[in-house]
Amino acid sequence: MPPAEAREFVRRRRGRNVALLVALVALCLIFYGLSMVKLAAAH
Amino acid sequence: MNSIASRPTEADLALPGTLGAEARDWLNLLKPRVVSLVVFTGAAGLFIAPGRIHPFVAFIAILCIAVAAGAAGAINMWYDRDIDALMRRTAKRPIVNGRIAPADALGFGIVLSFASVILMWLATNAVAAAVLALSIAFYVFIYTMWLKRSTPQNIVIGGAAGAFPPIIGWAAVTGDIGVMPLVLFAIVFLWTPPHFWALSLYACKDYARAGVPMLPVTHGAAHTRRQIVLYTVLLSAATLLPVALRLTGPVYDVSAVLLDIGFLVFSWRVLRDRQDAEGVSLTNDKPARQTFRYSLAYLALLFLAVMIDHLVG
Known part of the structure; x- marks a missing residue:
């Protein structure tokens, strides 16, 4: 792979990794929030 | 292992662009403008439902609908990428331009579909999740893969897919399906044909080039104009159902009547547009364009009226 293409590939891959991280953190927060709401409702 | 993991996909090697541009492509894959109206009708169903729902759970339910x-x-863009390339209106979509690989788009759509249904089930109840799953399946399998390319009734029957959100929103709160969300379903269902036929009148050549059997392509513009008026009358009748059933108050009742009069006037203008012997517009379809824009405002304002009416009622 030519250097310019490799750089572009790495940059895109990093961007997708960041997007995946954001999605996973968002999911954690959603499940935490839902757990808290359901626990509060149960009491 | 590493060499497989780091092997570039088709999309990795697509046209170079900024990360922001790539994120925008993925966002455009989700048809944000369509989603905004869907979310609004779903939120209306949730807002007017009897019962209580925690604001955080309500937010998650609306997020799932979106x-x-x-x-x-x-998934629709993945399946329709061949005909999207032939239509001016859709030729710039990210899959058509090669900025997102078709397989990546399909995977993205499938993962988000399952995630939204599972999350809806965990956050609210099985009824809301089941109707959400049904709406996805209806849009993908019944409308996109079956009706769209096979019958001029494609958007009449397929319109049901976009009419589910008020039911989903209502079910997220109550766990069942009442009369009012069914009436709202009927309203969106009957709104869809005049909305899309107005668009298809001025995008007729696009649809013909792509071989999509929209009504103006198969039955001509004159017939489509009559059908727009007919469905607008049916839509107006449906919007007055809550009035007849005493499900709403004066805010909705007055708003519905005024909005209906407006829609009927616009559709009448489409019917009376200056046209040739085959019904093709001689005014560059100005009334059809105006009707399409009005129909978008119509639905948003009607559902806004439903919510305000509930708030003050």
Whole structure:
């Protein structure tokens, strides 16, 4: 792979990794929030 | 292992662009403008439902409706990429331009579809999740893969897919399906044909080039103009159902009547547009364009009236 293409590939891959991280953190927060709401409702 | 993991996909090697541009492509895959109206009708169903729902759970329910609608849109773009390339209106979509690989788009759509349904089930109840799953399946399998390319009734029957959100929103609160969300379903269902036929009148050549059997392509513009008026009358009758059933108050009742009069006037103008012997417009379809824009405002304002009416009632 030519250097310019490799750089572009790495940059895109990093961007997708960041997007995946954001999605996973968002999911954690959603499940935490839902757990808290359901626990509060149960009491 | 590493060499497989780091092997570039088709999309990795697509046209170079900024990360922001790539994120925008993925966002466009979710048809954000369509999603915004879907979310609004879903939120209305949730807002007017009897019972209580925690604001955080309500937010998650609306998020699930948005993500599911976007996911169905992504799968639709994956399936329709061949005809999208032939239509001016859709030729710049990210899959058509090669900025997102078709397989990536399909995977994205499938993952988001399952995630939205599972999350809806965990956050609310099985009824809301089941109707959400049904709406995705209806849009993907019944409308996109079956009706769209096979019958001029495609958007009449397929309109049901976009009419589910008020039911989903209502079910997220109550766990069942009442009369009012069914009436709202009927309103969106009957709104869809005049909305899309107005668009198809001025995008007729696009649809013909792509071989999509929209009504103006198969039955001509004159017939489509009559059908727009007919369905607008049916839509107006449906919007007055809550009035007849005493489900709403004066805010909705007055708003519905005024909005209906407006829609009927616009559709009448489409019918009376200056046209040749075959019904093709001689005014560059100005009334049809105005009707399409009005129909968008119509639905948003009607559902806004439903919510305000509930708030003050």
